[in-house]
Amino acid sequence: MPPVVIAGSGRLSRMTPEEFRTAGHRLIDWIADYRLSMEQRPVRPSIDPGQVKAAMASEPGEPSVDVEPLLAFMDSVVVPGSTMVQHPMHYGWFPSNAGLASVLGDIASSGLGSLGISWESGPALTEVEEVVTDWLRKLVGLSDRWSSTIHDTASTSCLVALILARERASGNSYADRGLAGLDEAPVVYCTDHSHSSVRKAALLAGYGSDNVRIVAHDRRDFSMDVADLRAAIEADAADGRRPAAVVATIGTTGTTAVDPLAEIVAVAAEDGLWVHVDAAMAGSVMILPDHRHLWAGVEDADSITWNPHKWLGTILDTSIFHIRNTEFLIQVMSTNPSYLQSGADGTVTQYRDWGIPLGRRFRALKILFHLSIDGVGALQARLRRDLDNARWLAEQIEAAPDWQVVAPVVLQTVCVVHHPRGADSAGADDDLDVLNRHTLAWVEAINRSGEAYLTPTMLDGRWVARVSIGVETTEREHVARLWGLMKNAVSAS
Numbered sequence: 001m002p003p004v005v006i007a008g009s010g011r012l013s014r015m016t017p018e019e020f021r022t023a024g025h026r027l028i029d030w031i032a033d034y035r036l037s038m039e040q041r042p043v044r045p046s047i048d049p050g051q052v053k054a055a056m057a058s059e060p061g062e063p064s065v066d067v068e069p070l071l072a073f074m075d076s077v078v079v080p081g082s083t084m085v086q087h088p089m090h091y092g093w094f095p096s097n098a099g100l101a102s103v104l105g106d107i108a109s110s111g112l113g114s115l116g117i118s119w120e121s122g123p124a125l126t127e128v129e130e131v132v133t134d135w136l137r138k139l140v141g142l143s144d145r146w147s148s149t150i151h152d153t154a155s156t157s158c159l160v161a162l163i164l165a166r167e168r169a170s171g172n173s174y175a176d177r178g179l180a181g182l183d184e185a186p187v188v189y190c191t192d193h194s195h196s197s198v199r200k201a202a203l204l205a206g207y208g209s210d211n212v213r214i215v216a217h218d219r220r221d222f223s224m225d226v227a228d229l230r231a232a233i234e235a236d237a238a239d240g241r242r243p244a245a246v247v248a249t250i251g252t253t254g255t256t257a258v259d260p261l262a263e264i265v266a267v268a269a270e271d272g273l274w275v276h277v278d279a280a281m282a283g284s285v286m287i288l289p290d291h292r293h294l295w296a297g298v299e300d301a302d303s304i305t306w307n308p309h310k311w312l313g314t315i316l317d318t319s320i321f322h323i324r325n326t327e328f329l330i331q332v333m334s335t336n337p338s339y340l341q342s343g344a345d346g347t348v349t350q351y352r353d354w355g356i357p358l359g360r361r362f363r364a365l366k367i368l369f370h371l372s373i374d375g376v377g378a379l380q381a382r383l384r385r386d387l388d389n390a391r392w393l394a395e396q397i398e399a400a401p402d403w404q405v406v407a408p409v410v411l412q413t414v415c416v417v418h419h420p421r422g423a424d425s426a427g428a429d430d431d432l433d434v435l436n437r438h439t440l441a442w443v444e445a446i447n448r449s450g451e452a453y454l455t456p457t458m459l460d461g462r463w464v465a466r467v468s469i470g471v472e473t474t475e476r477e478h479v480a481r482l483w484g485l486m487k488n489a490v491s492a493s
């Protein structure tokens with residue numbers, strides 16, 4: 001399409017670098033002001049489905065180089081339509097930090113506009129990624145037998161891992177008849193507390209729902225029951241199936257439960273199963289050496305994923321994938337059409353052969369800026385603060401009558417119920433319906449107030465409130481304020 005000429009102005013609509021400079025400064029100011037005013041805003045917008053769409057025109061307006069109308073739109077429609085996950089009173093889902101240092105790296109990446117389809121198309125894009133992901137490998141205490149890359153999300157990492165597991169278990173079935181050519185269906189093992197992305201990855205990788213085996217878990221700490229894993233593997237093998245992969249979670253989404261990885265890798269090794277470690281949320285804590293016991297055994301896994309874009313604070317989408325056998329990874333993932341071949345092949349890393357997409361952004365700059373500006377010491381101190389805050393909150397809850405912490409507080413998540421008819425009703429006579437309605441009601445009352453936000457979760461058949469601590473700006477005073485809100489909410493509902 002030819003460039004659009006704005007009537008009367010005679011100016012090409014394409015923004016020039018000088019116009020970008022002016023508008024860009026305004027935008028940076030807007031972002032800084034937005035972050036500064038965050039705490040004064042409600043955490044969750046009170047907004048109806050369709051309200052944002054209704055506030056927008058059906059066609060783009062007259063083009064203009066003036067960003068003020070766009071910033072006004074941000075203020076009047078986008079901000080009031082956004083859940084403030086960077087708000088210090090946000091305790092929902094998991095920390096989804098977007099540290100400003102990493103935001104700068106994101107802007108640098110966009111400004112550069114690099115294209116990562118091969119080493120040639122972006123030598124720096126490739127090599128900076130190799131170096132900074134290796135920094136992260138060392139930061140979480142992994143040995144140099146691991147190689148690393150950035151995927152968009154942990155969901156993608158899990159899909160890649162389960163495709164690799166499928167191919168290893170099936171002797172490269174993709175090279176001829178695919179799964180249709182197999183007599184023995186490959187099977188994936190995980191627990192009910194694994195993230196939904198595990199099941200999704202297994203289905204997308206072609207295993208089929210019948211071949212996703214839910215292993216039993218410990219009733220008290222929600223970790224995988226390894227005896228049941230072993231029994232399930234034996235039963236499947238006896239049944240003519242091919243046990244292919246186990247996904248171990250270090251820090252489940254519901255309660256941050258930790259599957260016993262050392263035992264899992266030992267069981268998996270007996271039958272050559274692929275072990276994928278999903279540490280999407282909790283991987284960040286491994287920058288604290290005294291927490292690495294939580295994934296003892298990790299060196300004998302096959303692949304690991306963790307998200308700096310969660311607790312560590314690098315903005316989305318920055319999910320790290322560590323892999324031991326890159327040769328096998330490349331064999332399964334590579335495609336090499338002639339226009340992508342080059343003389344550098346064999347001496348350089350071609351990240352297109354490490355995952356699903358061909359084109360990649362220069363995501364490593366987000367990590368480079370984040371680590372270079374904030375520094376590891378500050379990140380470690382922030383994580384320790386969050387761990388302390390979670391322990392503190394758990395202590396307050398344990399000491400309060402009628403309140404109960406219902407899962408071990410391993411990291412920064414506290415799962416809690418309040419018994420409306422007193423602590424005695426916590427026994428077998430507890431009316432589950434009454435308790436569930438009460439929990440959902442007081443959580444919703446807090447969320448509706450806009451003063452804080454938490455997400456309830458279903459834990460082995462009962463609703464519990466989940467307080468996930470870890471937003472960059474959440475200090476002790478905020479957690480104390482939340483505890484006050486919780487006590488008020490239960491007496492009101």
Ligand SMILES: *Cc1c(COP(=O)(O)O)cnc(C)c1O
Binds near residue numbers: 155156252280281
């Ligand atoms: C958040 C989370 C995921 C999914 O992460 P995405 O990067 O959004 O795909 C998977 N597993 C666990 C344990 C998580 O906490």
